[in-house]
Amino acid sequence: MNSIVCIAYVPDTETKIRVAADGKSIDESDVKWIVSPYDEYALEEAIKTKESKGAGAVTVLSLGPERAKTGIRECLARGADDGIWIDSKGDALDALGVARNIAAAVKDLPRDVVWFGQKGVGFDESLVGPMVAELLGVPHVANVVKFEAGDGKVVCEREIEGAHEHVEAPLPCVITAQKGLNEPRYASLKGIMAAKKKPIQERAAETFAPKTTLTRLELPPPPKPCHFIPGGDPKSSAEGAAADPAGAARELARLLREEAKVI
Amino acid sequence: MKFLVFIEQRDGKIRKASLEALSLAARLAGGPVSAVIAGKAIGEAAKELGKFGAAKVYVADRDDLALYSNRGYGGALQAAREKESPDAVLIAATSMGKDLAPRFAAKNDAGVLADVMDLRVEGDRLVGVRPVYSGKARATVEAASGLRVATTRPNVFPAEKNDGAAEPAIEALDLGALEIRARVTGITASGGKELDVTEADVVVSGGRGIKGPEGWPIIRDLVDAMGSGAALGASRAVVDAGWIDHQYQVGQTGKVVSPTLYVACGISGAIQHLAGMGTSKVIVAINKDADAPIFKVATYGVVADLFPFVPELAKAVRAIKSE
Numbered sequence: 001m002n003s004i005v006c007i008a009y010v011p012d013t014e015t016k017i018r019v020a021a022d023g024k025s026i027d028e029s030d031v032k033w034i035v036s037p038y039d040e041y042a043l044e045e046a047i048k049t050k051e052s053k054g055a056g057a058v059t060v061l062s063l064g065p066e067r068a069k070t071g072i073r074e075c076l077a078r079g080a081d082d083g084i085w086i087d088s089k090g091d092a093l094d095a096l097g098v099a100r101n102i103a104a105a106v107k108d109l110p111r112d113v114v115w116f117g118q119k120g121v122g123f124d125e126s127l128v129g130p131m132v133a134e135l136l137g138v139p140h141v142a143n144v145v146k147f148e149a150g151d152g153k154v155v156c157e158r159e160i161e162g163a164h165e166h167v168e169a170p171l172p173c174v175i176t177a178q179k180g181l182n183e184p185r186y187a188s189l190k191g192i193m194a195a196k197k198k199p200i201q202e203r204a205a206e207t208f209a210p211k212t213t214l215t216r217l218e219l220p221p222p223p224k225p226c227h228f229i230p231g232g233d234p235k236s237s238a239e240g241a242a243a244d245p246a247g248a249a250r251e252l253a254r255l256l257r258e259e260a261k262v263i
Numbered sequence: 264m265k266f267l268v269f270i271e272q273r274d275g276k277i278r279k280a281s282l283e284a285l286s287l288a289a290r291l292a293g294g295p296v297s298a299v300i301a302g303k304a305i306g307e308a309a310k311e312l313g314k315f316g317a318a319k320v321y322v323a324d325r326d327d328l329a330l331y332s333n334r335g336y337g338g339a340l341q342a343a344r345e346k347e348s349p350d351a352v353l354i355a356a357t358s359m360g361k362d363l364a365p366r367f368a369a370k371n372d373a374g375v376l377a378d379v380m381d382l383r384v385e386g387d388r389l390v391g392v393r394p395v396y397s398g399k400a401r402a403t404v405e406a407a408s409g410l411r412v413a414t415t416r417p418n419v420f421p422a423e424k425n426d427g428a429a430e431p432a433i434e435a436l437d438l439g440a441l442e443i444r445a446r447v448t449g450i451t452a453s454g455g456k457e458l459d460v461t462e463a464d465v466v467v468s469g470g471r472g473i474k475g476p477e478g479w480p481i482i483r484d485l486v487d488a489m490g491s492g493a494a495l496g497a498s499r500a501v502v503d504a505g506w507i508d509h510q511y512q513v514g515q516t517g518k519v520v521s522p523t524l525y526v527a528c529g530i531s532g533a534i535q536h537l538a539g540m541g542t543s544k545v546i547v548a549i550n551k552d553a554d555a556p557i558f559k560v561a562t563y564g565v566v567a568d569l570f571p572f573v574p575e576l577a578k579a580v581r582a583i584k585s586e
Contacts, residue, residue: 013515013535017399026400037516094374095365121515123395125377127365130333134369139444140333142362145509159510160358161459163452165331169445179516180509211374216403217395220541226548226558232567248565249575252547253583255563260545262524263465263489263580 001056001112001149003046005080006102006128007039008120009064009071019217026217035071038117040184041177046115047079048182049149057081059109063101063205064088076195077187083200097208099131105203107136111172113154118143118176126176133174140174141167145181229255264384264411266296267349269340270312270320271359273331277308279462280355280417282315287420288353289316291384297321298431299343301336303329306433313431314424321346323436330447335438337363341370342436349410351389353382356414357461368412376404376413380521380542382420389413397515397538417462418521419542460513463494465524466540468513470498472529472550472569476506481573482528488577489524490584496520496540498530514539529569532557549573 011017011031018027035043046058060075062068063086072083086101093101106114114136116129126142133140145164146157152171157164159178187195229251231244256263266288271278277300288296295318300309302324309320323339340363344352352367354360356378368375376382379391380401389411395402406412460466467489469482479495486493496518497511513520515535525543529550530536537560540546548561549569558564565572 011396013397013538015396016534017396019400026396095377096369096372096374099365099369121397124397124519125375126361127368127375127377130362130365131369134366140366141445143358157451158358160450161462162457162510163450165447166449166451167445167447173445179512211368211372211409212376212404212406214402214404215390217400218403219400220398223541223560224562226561226564228558228564228566232549232565232572245567245572246575246579248567249572249579250582252563252565252576253579256524256545256547256580257583260524260562262545263584 001049001053002110003049003056003113003115004059004061004106004109004111005039005043005046005075005115006061007043007071007075008036008117008122009033009062009068010036010120010122013037013121017219019219024214024217033067033070035074036117036121038119038121038177038179041179041181042115042117042175043075043078043080044182044184045147045177046113053149056112059084061086061102061105063098065090069200072200073195074187076198077191078185079191082198084203085200086203086205088205091205091207092210092214093205093208094210094212095125095127096131096211099128099135100208101205102128103132103135104206113149113172114174116174116176118178129174129176136174138172138174139169140176141169142176143178144175145178147175147181227255264292264350264387264389265348266292267343267347267352268296268298268317269352269354269360269363270298270300271355271357272300272302272305272308275302275305275308277311278355278357279422280357280415282422283417283420284353284355284415285312285315285317286423287382287415291382297343297347297349299340301328301339309433310430313428314426315422317431319432319434321434321436323438325438327441327443330450331359332443332447333362333366333445334443335441337367338438338441339436340367342438344371344410346434351411351413354412354414356416360414364412364414371410373410373412374406376406376411378416379413380416380419382413382415394519394542397519397535398541399534399538416521418464458492458494460494460496460511460520461518463522464492465489465526466494466496466513466520466522466543467526467528468496468498468530469501469528470530471500473501479507481570485526485528485573485577485580488580498536499533527557527561528573530557531555532560
């Protein structure tokens, strides 16, 4: 089974976001970049599948600036075989532009499953994977928490609201990975050394007129100061008030009803 | 701007998030809009859509649409789009909507304003505001030409009902033979009949402060006290510790929620968690540590050990609701 795992290299989830001077992008100074966490589940599942079948290759693909290659190397260190870097050349592509470039890059490659994370942490759009499936003319299963590769088909469970849908799809197909699918492995020292020798093919992104444009990026307004209700803690309490959990609970319930009007 | 709204149903029951999208479209259009619904035995459900702003409903009603498939439901959306030629298509950003929208957009050479929490029409542009970096920032995005597609975040836009509205005109869609490739073979409920955290008006979440899985009953009791629109949530720490399933996780690697009321019990408020619930209308924080970051975003705070306090709160909420 041949798998292609498409990854995004994104700001660490711990990153404090600051808006750059252009008002449309983030200030990238001091940003630590990581492989988007959902893509790690996709990569792990592709490697596990290869190991259990004892055949096939795992190719890692990423579209982005030069740093995307670092993300590809991290995946090679965990066990992927080779990489494809699509140089975005600083172009701001929208999701459809990214999907068109990925579809063009993988169209003629031997592939059974093209993997994505269910969303790229950061823009959180959940668009590119199913878009690529449409452009390739293959089925997809999104939000997958259980995956099994059978003969010419995949059997999956995907997460929906309050339930799991069991889905079967023929190969080739696109799968997007959700948390819960597996526990991603760390790279071993041996893997890190081996990754240095694995090939990364380079391509240049094609520019497409964007269908959607980001015109402004801003931070949410700062929250108002918290209204502390004293007396909650039986041992010690804020503002030194006497402990009275029941009284504090009644006061909170009153505020939620009369002031906030939410219960 | 001419709107078409995709209406999601499961087992014949229309999802509230779709009614929110339909109401929004009617408001933006300044008048009735069109809708499309796919499923099996959904004729009665389709008629109800008039009350939420649909003047016309395209209906694909057949046996092989009883369960969701992208081919089937997406095929109905595509057929309605071809008949209606809308300028904009709205779809609720549920798991079904997120499955449909990107393929539909790619097929029609369109972009998607994904998971918007604000949407407006400015001239011929559809302009949306969406949270990015899980709510740490917000982006204004727009689609100016061609087909404009937006998915709307559940629980943000009001669903406005007009019981006096006329029944909509119904037009049946003929989809021809369907070759369903990714086929749903079954559905298993993962959390009983509980409401999903993304759709709840009230979310009560537990964090490390509950001390172990045996702490859930008092949190669940507060959910119960809050009523039928309330759901249980959890922090990443307790999901990673195996105290509860991932579907309950609120935060950057879990679900992003915008309820009317969010109650954080024993959650310190890591940046990833704040990102997932920061857009809630009212936030209550209950934590032993007065310096916990959760208090920075909370509307109301109580510095308390949750074990004596949360049961008292459940009692007080029940008392005030029964008044």
